[in-house]
Amino acid sequence: MTNRYRGYSAEELLMDDRFLLSRRDPTPESNAFWQQEMAADPALKAEIERAEGFLALVKNSSSRLPDVEVRRLWERVNGKIARRHRAVRLTRAIAVGAAA
DSSP states (O other): OOOTTTTOOHHHHTTOHHHHHHHHSOOHHHHHHHHHHHHHOHHHHHHHHHHHHHHHHHHHOSSOOOHHHHHHHHHHHHHHHHHHHHHHHHHHHHHHHHHO
């Protein structure tokens, strides 16, 4: 089992190809993978449940989300991704500085 998804938010899961594919076309292997990930990380389990709830809402919704809600969701997704990228760049810069 990997810790690749530790710390992922529902928004990040909704942008992850592996997660989306496993929800659209589940296999016994993908189900087992996500069950193991959730068992190992209660915070991730909560985020997976949020992401699954959103997918169910979209799938079962007969009407569109209001444009304002769509824009707000994308702003949150983009903000979280930008913060994660900044943190990764900072961590790499610190590692390079420490190695020099």
